[in-house]
Amino acid sequence: MDPVTHPAGAAGPLVEADGLMVHFPILGGILQRRRGSVRAVDGVSLSIQRGETVGLVGESGCGKSTLGRAMIKLREPTGGSARFDGRDLARLSARELRRLRRRMQIIFQDPYGSLDPRMSVGDIVAEPIQTHRLASGRAKHERVRELLRLVGLDPVFAARYPHEFSGGQRQRIGVARALAVEPEFIVCDEPISALDVSIQGQVLNLLIDLRRELGLTYLFIAHDLAVVRHVSDRVGVMYLGRLVEIGASRRVYALPAHPDTRALLSAVPVADPAVERRRRRVILAGDVPSPANPPPGCRFHTRCWLYERLGRPENCRTVEPELRPVGADQRAACHYAEAALTSDVGVVRPADAAPRDAH
Amino acid sequence: MSGDGGAPATAAEPRLPEAAHISTPEGRRLVAQIGDEADRHGRKLLEVRNLSTQFFTPDGVVHAVDEVDFDLDYGETLGLVGESGCGKSVTALSIARLVAEPPGRIVGGEVVFDGIDLLRLSSEEMRLLRGRRIGFVFQDPMSSLNPTMTVGRQISESAAAHLGLSRPAASTRAADLLSMVGIPRPADRLGDYPHQFSGGMRQRVMIAIALACDPMLLIADEPTTALDVTVQAQIMELLRSLSERLRTAVLLITHDLGIAAGMCQRVCVMYAGRIVERGLVDDIFGRPRMPYTRALLDSRPRLDVEPGGRLRTIEGFPPDLVDPRPACRFAPRCAHRRAVCDEAKPDLTPRPADGEGHAARCWGTEAGGWIP
Numbered sequence A: 001m002d003p004v005t006h007p008a009g010a011a012g013p014l015v016e017a018d019g020l021m022v023h024f025p026i027l028g029g030i031l032q033r034r035r036g037s038v039r040a041v042d043g044v045s046l047s048i049q050r051g052e053t054v055g056l057v058g059e060s061g062c063g064k065s066t067l068g069r070a071m072i073k074l075r076e077p078t079g080g081s082a083r084f085d086g087r088d089l090a091r092l093s094a095r096e097l098r099r100l101r102r103r104m105q106i107i108f109q110d111p112y113g114s115l116d117p118r119m120s121v122g123d124i125v126a127e128p129i130q131t132h133r134l135a136s137g138r139a140k141h142e143r144v145r146e147l148l149r150l151v152g153l154d155p156v157f158a159a160r161y162p163h164e165f166s167g168g169q170r171q172r173i174g175v176a177r178a179l180a181v182e183p184e185f186i187v188c189d190e191p192i193s194a195l196d197v198s199i200q201g202q203v204l205n206l207l208i209d210l211r212r213e214l215g216l217t218y219l220f221i222a223h224d225l226a227v228v229r230h231v232s233d234r235v236g237v238m239y240l241g242r243l244v245e246i247g248a249s250r251r252v253y254a255l256p257a258h259p260d261t262r263a264l265l266s267a268v269p270v271a272d273p274a275v276e277r278r279r280r281r282v283i284l285a286g287d288v289p290s291p292a293n294p295p296p297g298c299r300f301h302t303r304c305w306l307y308e309r310l311g312r313p314e315n316c317r318t319v320e321p322e323l324r325p326v327g328a329d330q331r332a333a334c335h336y337a338e339a340a341l342t343s344d345v346g347v348v349r350p351a352d353a354a355p356r357d358a359h
Numbered sequence B: 001m002s003g004d005g006g007a008p009a010t011a012a013e014p015r016l017p018e019a020a021h022i023s024t025p026e027g028r029r030l031v032a033q034i035g036d037e038a039d040r041h042g043r044k045l046l047e048v049r050n051l052s053t054q055f056f057t058p059d060g061v062v063h064a065v066d067e068v069d070f071d072l073d074y075g076e077t078l079g080l081v082g083e084s085g086c087g088k089s090v091t092a093l094s095i096a097r098l099v100a101e102p103p104g105r106i107v108g109g110e111v112v113f114d115g116i117d118l119l120r121l122s123s124e125e126m127r128l129l130r131g132r133r134i135g136f137v138f139q140d141p142m143s144s145l146n147p148t149m150t151v152g153r154q155i156s157e158s159a160a161a162h163l164g165l166s167r168p169a170a171s172t173r174a175a176d177l178l179s180m181v182g183i184p185r186p187a188d189r190l191g192d193y194p195h196q197f198s199g200g201m202r203q204r205v206m207i208a209i210a211l212a213c214d215p216m217l218l219i220a221d222e223p224t225t226a227l228d229v230t231v232q233a234q235i236m237e238l239l240r241s242l243s244e245r246l247r248t249a250v251l252l253i254t255h256d257l258g259i260a261a262g263m264c265q266r267v268c269v270m271y272a273g274r275i276v277e278r279g280l281v282d283d284i285f286g287r288p289r290m291p292y293t294r295a296l297l298d299s300r301p302r303l304d305v306e307p308g309g310r311l312r313t314i315e316g317f318p319p320d321l322v323d324p325r326p327a328c329r330f331a332p333r334c335a336h337r338r339a340v341c342d343e344a345k346p347d348l349t350p351r352p353a354d355g356e357g358h359a360a361r362c363w364g365t366e367a368g369g370w371i372p
């Protein structure tokens, strides 16, 4: 991966979450009283430097999308704080927030649902330009053409409607729309998972090129661990609303320190039959517990293979582990991270792979 | 998923005599005989020959499945891989005669299942055979489970109908099946409805229903696409151990090459309605002889390959299957294209230097071709 260049003089994180929480109420009964809450994001601290890409992985429902939305205030946090360029988003006036919005955008998973079918592609891309009064008339049209070209679409497509495009083309339209306001930070929420295999690479390359050309900062959410490694400088792993591991991708993929990270890696199928035959898998038993009622102590203990191997130590059930340093630029929330680090579960080393026949 | 694709108009006499409908004792005896090991004479469980299925739509004829040809051996797991819209599901539905007609129709070919050409059976015979011998697991369990019926009843009805079990026996069998697919406290969960199960659990229930009558062939159409990698690994492990234990053959449809690499003995790669390459997994992944297969392998980041640089991508988009080009359908996106590729249709021909059955549809890798 190319080294990331940081704009001169802009030290410090661009985006920061500090003990961020998003709890959704569970209502019940005739009076719709609050019965409890879904702790979708339950105290996450994470900072992203300018020009950096942080990947976010974890099982479905662990809170990735909710965290991504809360970091740009598309979702109101119920606790903790989210900061952008040093400013606490909760303390901004509506006007200030609107101005900041321009600098933070989101790209959604679904290239079908996220574009208004009644608007032409040109209008879809022009809309945020209008909303933020960035350009009008000819200049606006010129900008739309430029954006379409930037994402690899022919500007003549501006007059057409979303249904006339393939999934990959629609995702490009979504990217053009997000870029229209010249954002600095983009939350990419599963940007390629709805696309065809042969198209995913095109969109991934596009996102990487744009990052380099425009100096963008990404929070890149995806369930595909190989894709996340490909784009991310650092990667975070979530489980039941908590960040359980975070660190430099290079480090986390080579030496995962949390048993959940190792289990996730172990579950990824590898497109090489020789590697597949040789691998030893740990398969997590059961399903993710309800985020309304997370297990006591370490939230992962009901499914943890290391807990079982260690003979079910008591502190896993009673003491919630803190996210603590376990190596250079790597933190994990596990009482026994050192034991996890030295296990061979889950890691696929390139050296394991038989050399591909060169034709 | 409703309606049987009827036999093509040209079908000659059915293999089962008209009179011997399966509802009769005679018919039942005939179906029971299918699967008799003594009677195999070296044939395969499933021989699909030049199968073609089309959809007749207002926009034109969709050539969804075009002369698809492959074998599946007893107890074997065969992968059918390819991108969205390439014809994987329609191939599977055609084999089970579940293509909705109209607009669809099987326009040619043979599907010989354990020695019987399925395309010549009456709809009723086919229905019986399907329930008894072929199990189906679909991508989205919610749309194929009945939301208003308990899970126990859905499994036991399938078992009772096809195995002729009494109610209590069918109920015991349902609990056994749930336990076999790894659902804890199975007897307690028979009275639950599908919405009370998680996505992975529902897929386990679907597998239990598909296995209820001990099929010889399990068709699994993207059984884990909607699930997490961790749950996907659970389901794949389950399918693997069940197919080994019960010696059930599996036709596994997936767009994930990693899953095919780990699960299958052999793989067929489809592109735009045609099989473009087939062979043993090690040949398909180690020595692909069709540029599309190679490009698919190269276009995704892999955990076993150090990341870096740009991904090699396949430019352009898969073609429209209404009036597809007669010659090589991949040509507009192929880096190795030459004039012949646009002039004549390449056949699926053997690549004899490689393992058993390795075949590719590409002029460039034919003997004397230009792709090294």
Ligand SMILES: Nc1ncnc2c1ncn2[C@@H]1O[C@H](COP(=O)(O)OP(=O)(O)OP(=O)(O)O)[C@@H](O)[C@H]1O
Pocket (backbone or CB within 6 Å): A024, A025, A038, A039, A040, A058, A059, A060, A061, A062, A063, A064, A065, A066, A067, A223, A291
């Ligand atoms: N608007 C909402 N109201 C109530 N609960 C919600 C809401 N949005 C999300 N949740 C719950 O919060 C939890 C986290 O959801 P979230 O969508 O953030 O997960 P995710 O990690 O993005 O999952 P996926 O990989 O499936 O996209 C889940 O339990 C979800 O059901």
Ligand SMILES: Nc1ncnc2c1ncn2[C@@H]1O[C@H](COP(=O)(O)OP(=O)(O)OP(=O)(O)O)[C@@H](O)[C@H]1O
Pocket (backbone or CB within 6 Å): B055, B057, B062, B063, B064, B082, B083, B084, B085, B086, B087, B088, B089, B090, B091, B100, B103, B104, B255, B321
């Ligand atoms: N009922 C139908 N009417 C018209 N065309 C259809 C119908 N069903 C399928 N097709 C077309 O047949 C082709 C093959 O579809 P099929 O569902 O087999 O694809 P697939 O390989 O299973 O794709 P996916 O990975 O998206 O499930 C597609 O071009 C599709 O549009």
Ligand code: SF4
Pocket (backbone or CB within 6 Å): A258, A259, A260, A298, A299, A300, A301, A302, A304, A305, A306, A307, A316, A321, A333, A334, A335, A336, A337
């Ligand atoms: S703290 Fe205990 S239960 Fe939690 S991940 Fe570590 S070993 Fe497993």
Ligand code: SF4
Pocket (backbone or CB within 6 Å): B290, B291, B292, B328, B329, B330, B331, B332, B334, B335, B336, B337, B338, B341, B346, B361, B362, B363, B364, B365
């Ligand atoms: S036949 Fe020609 S165009 Fe088609 S895949 Fe082979 S080389 Fe490419």
Ligand SMILES: [Mg+2]
Pocket (backbone or CB within 6 Å): A064, A065, A066
């Ligand atoms: Mg999400």
Ligand SMILES: [Mg+2]
Pocket (backbone or CB within 6 Å): B088, B089, B090, B221, B222
């Ligand atoms: Mg399909």
